[in-house]
Amino acid sequence: MQFIYSTLVCIFSFVLSINAHAAQPTKKAHPTVDISNKANFEDAEFSLKINDLVMSYSVFSVFVMPQENVEFEVLYAQSEQSYILNNNDGKATLTNTNRWQWQAPKKLGLTRVFIESPDKKQRMTINVFVKVPADEVEGGKLKYYHIGHYPKPSQIKDAEHYIVPDGFVKVTPENESVKISPHFSLKEFVSKQRSKHPKYLFLQSKLLLKLEKIRKELILEGIPVKNMVVMSGYRTPYYNKSIGNVKLSRHVFGDAADIFIDNDGNYRMDDINNDGKHSIGDAKVMANIVESLAKRESFKGLLGGLGIYGPKSHRGAFIHVDTRGFKARWVSK
Incomplete structure (x- = not known):
């Protein structure tokens, strides 16, 4: 009799266990990343x-x-x-x-x-x-290339967050197409001012690392990235002043880039949120992914500014990223 009782208890417990597992919601598996x-x-x-x-x-x-x-x-x-x-x-x-x-x-x-x-x-x-030493700049020019004038560190508030160039990379037709990281070349970061070669560039390696991490994370989040455009990288103080930008723009210090995804090659941000529009919403999708990266310990040394810009008649939406060392956020519609 004791044996029958024990057997019934085991069967009853087993049935309860099955029902308990069946009642739990099935956890969705992480979607497979197709690395084509x-x-x-x-x-x-x-x-x-x-x-x-x-x-x-x-x-x-x-x-x-x-x-x-x-x-x-x-x-x-x-x-x-x-x-x-x-x-x-x-x-x-x-x-x-x-x-x-x-x-x-x-x-x-x-x-x-x-x-x-x-x-x-x-x-x-x-x-x-x-690099060519910065003390070779004379009258705001390096050879015939307009650099402009950098403030002295003593003239900059919170100067520890700004690296005034000690030298400039000489960019020539022979080296401008060199891949400086897996997906970016030297010429993509040159100041947009009109000039013949040689041109001169100041760039910080941390920016390259940040851009590569952003690109990879976008893909892992299911957003295809065949072409991430650097709309603006380094700007000489001369060029930065000519376009009316703020004097201490991060672009002047070689650690900033304005970027967008352009897989179809029309030099406009793609519709990456799939709402059928080309709007600031696409830039917000990129920014949200950058924001999620910024919360990770491995990203700590790359913290910086994150700006969201809506489209204008002459350009599409984009985001600004930099590695200034502290968090800064803004939106420009």
């Missing part, structure tokens, strides 16, 4: 720390002064064997396992540093642009 274009995710299998910046792209860029020291360190190494640093110019000194102190050459222009895995199956290419 692997170029969207050009990550290496290891990360590289460049001074205080960590990235994992197969190609990246830094902008340095002649003979400036740069520290390279492999993080998340995939092998117990040592990685290899090769370079076209400059001097590299091994300071620890997978860590080097590299000194840029005196020669101005583009040189490259290569970091390779022990089996040479993984390789990072670091484009190093050795």
